[in-house]
Amino acid sequence: MVKNLKKQLICTIITIFSTLFSYAQIIDLNRENPYKKVFVDTDNFGASYLDILEVALPKIKTDSIKFSVLNDLAYYWHTRNLNKALSLTIQGLKITKQKKDTLWHGKFQITQGAILLRMEKLDSAFFVLQEAKSKVRKQDLPKLNTELGYVFERRGLIGKAADYALESLRLGEELQDKRAIAMAYSDLSNLFWKQSKFDKGLEYGLKSVALFEEVGINDLDYDFTLYVVGNNYLALKKEEEALKYYKHAIAIGERYGFYNNLSDIYISLTDLNAYLNEFEQAALAGENAIKYANLLDNNFMLMRAWLSLGNAQNLEGKYLSAIESLQNSIRIATVDFGDNYYLSQAYNSLGRAHAGNHDYQEAYAAFAQYDLLQSKVFTAEADERISQLQTKFEVAQKENTIKLQETEIKKQKLRETLIFVISVMLFIVLSLIYFAYQNIRKKRILLQQQNKEKEFLLKEIHHRVKNNLEIVSSLLALQSAQITDEKMVSLMLHSQNRVHSMSMIHQKLYQRNNLSKVEMKDYFVNLSQYVLDSFGNDNRISLKVDMEPLEVDIDMAIPLGLIVNELLTNTMKYAFPNNKKGEILINLSNSNKNDYSLNFKDNGIGFVDNKASEGTGFGTQLINLLVSQLGGFIKKNNENGASISIQFSFEKTA
Known part of the structure; x- marks a missing residue:
């Protein structure tokens, strides 16, 4: 007897301290934020949380905090006693009306609608919720639409209920309110379950559970969602999974009442x-x-x-x-x-x-x-x-076996007729699909032929342009053979190299499958070798094209080829006097989609001012014009030879 009394005393003391601790966790009027909203700011409380809120309510002086506590009391009492919940809601409506607080009056109407709905007063719930729409803030509308959806679900109008759930989802996504999105998914899961679309119901239910757990509060709606997921698992005959969710939901429900x-x-x-x-x-x-x-x-x-x-x-x-x-x-x-x-x-x-x-x-x-x-x-x-059902009733009443057999024969004939009709329709559909496929196949073959013809024509055009440019280059070579003036011969050679650099572009194009792109590394190697050969310097000059293979548009390749041709020509003429040996390095790269960098370097004597007068200056002018055409700029460096860097952005115009 004494032991039992001791145990009861210890339990009472523990309960008192637990209640006091929970009270301090939820309500502390000395804090800057005196009320940690239940199931939002904290879940550190037991089944007595409603008692704690009721005790604290008369002591709260600030209207907004008082309304928040009273609204939570009313809403969560509706999970235990609907009449008490309604009484608390009416109290809140009366106070907010006296204070002329329209916002909180609308929030209490949302709670009132939820309670009336569960009291089977569907018309009253709908009226109150509609009236609240114009009073509350946008962030309160997902919950309001959720309750309106419940009204139509209870009326059996599942399609209309789904409309409200989807509106809650839209608002939740717009407000980035994860809890509102989770609740909308939960409602859709429940509606799909009612429509026997269990796979879809399970999909939305699991999405909802994941979002609720991300928020991290085990509230009434999370508890309901676990139950809905269990229902979908059960309908899919996954009993173990269903039982797991039901047990989890029971644990939360029993903890909070x-x-x-x-x-x-x-x-x-x-x-x-x-x-x-x-x-x-x-x-x-x-x-x-x-x-x-x-x-x-x-x-x-x-x-x-x-x-x-x-x-x-x-x-x-x-x-x-x-x-x-x-x-x-x-x-x-x-x-x-x-x-x-x-x-x-x-x-x-x-x-x-x-x-x-x-x-x-x-x-x-x-x-x-x-x-x-x-x-x-x-x-x-x-x-x-x-x-x-009428047929079954008559058969059972009259015990007419013949009638039952005739009915079964009719059903069999109906099934056979239905199978025949479906087969015919399926044959028609498959025939249409086949003819459509054949038509598409013929069009595809025709397009492939047309593409091949156009590709052949383009290659032929590039081939002819290349041949014409080679003829021009040959004419320049023949003409230069008749000239004795060394400067004129040099100018003719430069022009010949420029023409050849362009002809090589077209040669590359008709030799490749891609008729709009030129691979620049191979092009630079061939162009450089041609220029070196034209100056007779291929043995004493070492040239390296240090770059990854890079394809560029023809509109970019031609000016780049002319620039490199001019740079190579100037280097051959001025960088290595007295048959001095040397090295040349060429590099083209792109840092992103449209930004490019062309780098040209030699280890010759570098840029010398008094040498500027030796040439006509046309090469330098041409380089500047071509760089301007590419929308770029030039940087020069005179350390350990001449170094030129051209930065430009290139975007093909339509």
Whole structure:
């Protein structure tokens, strides 16, 4: 007895200190930010966090902090007691109206809409939420649209609910609000699950979980998302994965007292255990679902809890118990229940229970209600379903085996007809695809032929241009042979080299597959060798083209070839007097897409001012004009010989 008293005393002391510690963590009026918002700024609290907020509320003097605490109290009480949550919300609406605080009045209306929705007052919830739209800030709209989506989901209008979820997603992305995006993904996951698109539902659910975990707060919506992911896994027959998510969701729900989520999860656990033929576990889960729904005083949860229990009893073969449970579910739903999806499931299960109990007339009536509700949710072909049920009812009533066989024969003929029609349509589609493919193939062959013809013509043009330039070069050579003036001979040689440098460009083009690009390294090597040969200096001058292979456009290659030709010519004439041996280095590179650098260096005597008068200056003028044409500039260096660097940017114009 004494030991028990000691244990109780220790537990009480621990609870008191834990509560005080949690209070200090959440509310501290001496801090600059006195309220660490629950599930946003901190999750360092236990199941008593609502009690902590209620104790602190009267002591808070600042309106904005008071409204924030009161709104959180109202919102999170709706996970435990809807009536108390509504009472707190009305208190907040009254105070904010007195203070003429429109923004906070709108926020309390969002909370009010969430509570009214769960109290089955869908029209009132819709009206309040619509009124709040013009009062709140843009960052509050994702949550408002989420609640509006729930209203239409509860009405069975899944398409309209999806529109609001997508609007929440758009706003979340625009505001870069990860939590809003996560919530939108969660809603879409749930809607896809209701539409039996489980792979898509799982995809969006896992996206939502990842974003919630990135934010790092285990709140009500994260808990709900775990449950939705579990539902999709269960529908895909991945029971172990589903159970893992359900257990995680239960742990959070029990820690914070999220009765609505706990009821949801136990409903799904009832379905899971029944599917695994663990009927005792299914019954316990169903009882827990009903318990939490009653604690919350939420007919929507209670209706679904009885539905899940009825489904489990159907699978176990306890049809009378199933009928009783399912009738409880339908009775709780009432006429203006709104959610045609779950109500249709209840009638479907009730029909199966009656059929299992050989009460086919009642089964027919239940299935008729199911089809009617399904047509509202999914626009299914209700008449065909009712006809099938009517046939089954008549067969069971009259025990007419012949009639059943005739029906099966008709179905078989219908299937055969359908298969034939599909086969014909498939043949037509495949034929069209084949003819389209043949047409495309013919066009492709024609285009290839045309391209080859154009490529041949271009190569022929480059070949003829090269030949014409070679003729000009030869004419210059013949002309120079008739001239005795050394200066004129030199000028003719220079002109001959310039023409040859251009002809080599066209020769490179028609010898390559690429008719618009010239590979400059090989071109510089050939051009340099030609110039050295023309001056008879190939043995005493060592030339190196130090660069990676680089392809450039023809509009850039021609001026570069002329520049290098002029530089080589000047070097041969002036850099190595008295048959002095020397070295020449050429390099072309590009640092990025359009920026290029041409570097030319020799180890000769360098730039000498008094030598400037020896030439005509035309070569230097030509180089400057060509560099200007390329949009570049020249840098000269006179250390250890002459060094010239040309920097330019080149972008081909249309």
